[in-house]
Amino acid sequence: MADNGVNKGRRRLLLGATTVVGAVGAVGVAVPFVASWQPSARARAAGAPVTADVSKLEPGQRMTVEWRGRPVWVIRRTSDMIERTESFDPSRLADPESNEPQQPSYVSGPLRSIKPEIGVLIGICTHLGCSPLFRPEPNAEGVGTDDWPGGFFCPCHGSRFDLAGRVFRNVPAPTNLEVPPYRFESDSVIVVGEDEEAA
Numbered sequence: 001m002a003d004n005g006v007n008k009g010r011r012r013l014l015l016g017a018t019t020v021v022g023a024v025g026a027v028g029v030a031v032p033f034v035a036s037w038q039p040s041a042r043a044r045a046a047g048a049p050v051t052a053d054v055s056k057l058e059p060g061q062r063m064t065v066e067w068r069g070r071p072v073w074v075i076r077r078t079s080d081m082i083e084r085t086e087s088f089d090p091s092r093l094a095d096p097e098s099n100e101p102q103q104p105s106y107v108s109g110p111l112r113s114i115k116p117e118i119g120v121l122i123g124i125c126t127h128l129g130c131s132p133l134f135r136p137e138p139n140a141e142g143v144g145t146d147d148w149p150g151g152f153f154c155p156c157h158g159s160r161f162d163l164a165g166r167v168f169r170n171v172p173a174p175t176n177l178e179v180p181p182y183r184f185e186s187d188s189v190i191v192v193g194e195d196e197e198a199a
Contacts, residue, residue: 049193051185054118062134064123067192071123071131072180074190077163081136082117084149085163086110094167095176102126102165103179106196112164112179114196120182121165123152127173130156136163152177 052065052074059078064071077085088110090096096110103112113119125132132152135143143153143160151162160168165177183196 049191052190052192053188054190055188059117060136062136065192067180072192073119073121073123073134075119075121075134075136075163077111077117077119081150081163082111084138088149088162092169093162094169094171094174096166098166098176100175102176104181104195107179110164110166112166112176114182114184118190119164120179120190120192122178122180124178125154125156125159125173126167126175126177127154127157127159127171130154132159132161132177 050065050067050072052063052072054063054074054076057063057074057076059076060081062073062075064073066072090110098108098112107113111119112121123131132154135148135153136150138150139148140150140153148160149162151160152165153160154173157172159171159173161173161177162168165179167173167176180192181195182190182192183194185191
C-alpha cells in the first residue's frame with residue numbers, strides 16, 4: 001500500500017499540536033466561567049457568607065475575618081477563660097442574659113456561642129462604632145476596673161465587654177457586642193453569615 005507521499009511523523013506532530021492548542025483554549029474559556037461562580041467583592045460586601053479556618057487558632061488567641069464590611073472576631077477560649085466568663089458576677093453586666101436581640105436565637109447562655117471554646121463576635125463597639133481592644137488576660141492594666149475578667153476594652157470612650165461580648169454596666173455602650181449568624185461546616189471551619197438552623 002502506497003503512503004502517497006504522506007509524512008506520518010508530520011501528521012502526528014500537527015495532530016498533537018492542534019490537540020494541545022485546543023486544550024489550552026478550552027481551559028482559557030473554562031477558567032473565567034468557573035471563577036464567575038465565586039461571589040464577587042460586591043456580593044461579599046453585601047453579605048455573602050465567609051469561611052474561617054480555626055484549625056490553627058491557638059487557645060487564648062483571636063483571629064479576624066471580614067463579613068459585610070465589618071470585622072468578625074473568632075476567639076478560641078481556654079478552659080480558664082470559659083470558667084471566668086461563666087462565673088463572672090452578672091450584676092456587673094448590663095444585659096447578662098442577652099435579652100436584647102444582639103445574637104441569633106440558637107446562641108444562648110453566658111458564653112453566647114454554639115461551642116463553649118469558640119466565640120464569634122462582630123468587633124465593633126455598640127456605642128459609636130470603634131473597634132475595642134482584645135484584652136483576654138485577667139486584671140489587665142488600663143481597662144479602668146478592678147477584677148477585670150478578661151474581654152474587650154474600647155479605648156475611645158471606655159466601654160468594656162467580657163469574653164462573651166456582654167457589656168458592663170455604666171459604660172457608654174448600650175448593648176452587648178453583636179453575634180453574627182454562623183455555623184460550623186466542620187470542627188475546624190466556621191461559616192459566618194449562614195444560620196446553623198438553615199444549614
